[in-house]
Amino acid sequence: MNSHFASLNIDDFYVRRLRDLNIETPSAVQAAAIPVALEGKDVVAQSQTGSGKTLAYLLPLLHKIDKTAKEIQAVILVPTRELGMQILLTLEQLTEGTGIRSQSLIGGAAISRQIDRLKLRPQIVVGTPGRIMELLKVRKLSFHHVRSVVVDEVDQVFELGSMQEVEAILKSMMRDRQVLFFSATMPQPIRAVIDRWMNEPVYVQVHPEQRTSQTLEHLYFVCEDRDKIDTLRRIVRLYNPPAAIVFVNETDDVAEVVGKLQYAGLSIEALYGEAGKQERAKVMQQFRAGKFQLLLATDIAARGLDIPHVTQVINLDPPIDADHYVHRVGRTGRMGKKGTAISIITPKERFIINKFSKALGIEIHEKELSYGKVVEPAQRRRFEEQRQVRVEPGRRGDGGAEEAAPRGGGLPAYKPAPPKAAAAKARISAEPAPAFGAAAAPNDSGREAAVRPATAAAPANKRKNDRAREKDRKNKGAPRWLKDKQNKPGT
Numbered sequence: 001m002n003s004h005f006a007s008l009n010i011d012d013f014y015v016r017r018l019r020d021l022n023i024e025t026p027s028a029v030q031a032a033a034i035p036v037a038l039e040g041k042d043v044v045a046q047s048q049t050g051s052g053k054t055l056a057y058l059l060p061l062l063h064k065i066d067k068t069a070k071e072i073q074a075v076i077l078v079p080t081r082e083l084g085m086q087i088l089l090t091l092e093q094l095t096e097g098t099g100i101r102s103q104s105l106i107g108g109a110a111i112s113r114q115i116d117r118l119k120l121r122p123q124i125v126v127g128t129p130g131r132i133m134e135l136l137k138v139r140k141l142s143f144h145h146v147r148s149v150v151v152d153e154v155d156q157v158f159e160l161g162s163m164q165e166v167e168a169i170l171k172s173m174m175r176d177r178q179v180l181f182f183s184a185t186m187p188q189p190i191r192a193v194i195d196r197w198m199n200e201p202v203y204v205q206v207h208p209e210q211r212t213s214q215t216l217e218h219l220y221f222v223c224e225d226r227d228k229i230d231t232l233r234r235i236v237r238l239y240n241p242p243a244a245i246v247f248v249n250e251t252d253d254v255a256e257v258v259g260k261l262q263y264a265g266l267s268i269e270a271l272y273g274e275a276g277k278q279e280r281a282k283v284m285q286q287f288r289a290g291k292f293q294l295l296l297a298t299d300i301a302a303r304g305l306d307i308p309h310v311t312q313v314i315n316l317d318p319p320i321d322a323d324h325y326v327h328r329v330g331r332t333g334r335m336g337k338k339g340t341a342i343s344i345i346t347p348k349e350r351f352i353i354n355k356f357s358k359a360l361g362i363e364i365h366e367k368e369l370s371y372g373k374v375v376e377p378a379q380r381r382r383f384e385e386q387r388q389v390r391v392e393p394g395r396r397g398d399g400g401a402e403e404a405a406p407r408g409g410g411l412p413a414y415k416p417a418p419p420k421a422a423a424a425k426a427r428i429s430a431e432p433a434p435a436f437g438a439a440a441a442p443n444d445s446g447r448e449a450a451v452r453p454a455t456a457a458a459p460a461n462k463r464k465n466d467r468a469r470e471k472d473r474k475n476k477g478a479p480r481w482l483k484d485k486q487n488k489p490g491t
């Protein structure tokens with residue numbers, strides 16, 4: 001790997017800008033792609049999510065911009081508005097004060113305003129294929145001077161049905177333009193487009209076998225479908241991440257899930273493809289600013305997003321295939337930072353996890369929630385066994401779930417409301433100890449108490465006492481006239 005951006009022939013001005021952003025050493029994909037892109041070659045670059053692909057194409061592209069010219073010289077095509085805005089922001093950070101102008105041309109925004117802004121003569125445009133085609137058709141754009149075109153997250157651009165538009169856009173340019181395709185995944189249909197539109201492309205593949213970041217930990221929890229939301233709630237309470245993205249498959253489920261989780265007291269908002277432009281922008285801005293903890297999203301909406309404080313990705317629905325898994329989990333564990341990818345699945349969905357694990361060559365560990373901790377299933381079984389052993393006849397515990405659980409493990413502490421078993425246990429422990437001769441003393445195990453042969457062996461006077469006490473207990477809080485009535489002989 002090159003030790004410095006300057007050794008990659010990046011202009012000093014940008015090297016200093018990058019240093020101001022704490023970016024000093026090129027990442028693997030940058031070290032590999034920047035030199036070939038600077039040579040003017042067509043490039044197909046595949047590397048993990050969060051590995052610095054944006055700068056790998058922006059830096060060579062900026063190198064070639066003639067800031068005195070007023071024509072569009074570079075085009076960046078993206079699948080979504082959010083990714084487009086993110087790239088525009090990076091461009092603006094890099095080019096501030098240089099005289100280089102960039103503009104976004106994204107569907108969903110007012111086209112008339114975009115046409116007006118084009119009068120400022122940007123040299124770089126970032127946009128979605130549909131909107132760019134619209135503007136080309138009405139001749140508000142001209143790509144005759146374009147030298148470089150990048151398709152970022154190219155697989156998703158094509159998946160969203162924009163392959164023809166991308167090809168039409170490429171057709172509107174001169175033949176000597178440079179084409180760069182970037183993505184973490186390169187499914188088969190892209191190959192045909194590469195053959196049609198690229199000239200002897202250079203393939204840059206950084207650890208293609210290693211498709212997810214090595215700094216990611218992959219976990220899954222199994223529960224029934226109806227318990228998924230509650231499991232998610234418990235996981236979030238337990239880990240309490242600064243920010244996490246929760247994925248669902250269907251946009252139809254978004255409102256329902258958000259409603260349930262907000263009701264459960266979680267700080268969550270949704271970002272989904274069908275929401276209005278302003279609403280999406282507001283949600284993204286607030287999430288980036290740390291105004292809420294969880295972002296509920298669908299695959300499309302969250303593709304390519306770079307939000308540095310996201311430490312967890314949680315799949316409430318399993319992704320449809322291994323490629324989607326790669327893109328989802330790639331929202332965390334970026335650029336060497338640690339991250340956790342958690343899938344919440346039903347017993348029937350276990351096979352999906354096995355499939356991803358095999359396809360991606362990664363270990364996805366099964367975990368369980370037990371006594372406010374994240375444990376391995378075997379560890380949970382050991383807990384249970386130890387608990388059984390610790391339940392000694394005659395011992396009266398106070399029955400707290402946390403006390404009953406074996407200590408240690410270094411896992412984050414979690415103080416949940418007492419689970420049902422614990423509540424039952426507390427009730428049992430509070431009962432008075434039998435006077436004498438009972439088969440088993442009350443103990444801190446609900447199960448043991450249930451199998452205890454009630455009061456069968458108790459002497460008759462104890463049964464009488466118990467009945468009297470029970471009547472007394474029931475009477476508590478009853479109106480005086482009723483108590484008097486009940487205490488009358490014969491009632």
Ligand code: AMP
Pocket residue numbers: 022023024025026027030049050051052053054055304305306308334335
């Ligand atoms: P990307 O994969 O392009 O979305 O980039 C992921 C994140 O890494 C972004 O926040 C970048 O600012 C950051 N980044 C990109 N290149 C480097 C680098 N060479 N060193 C440190 N951080 C970087």
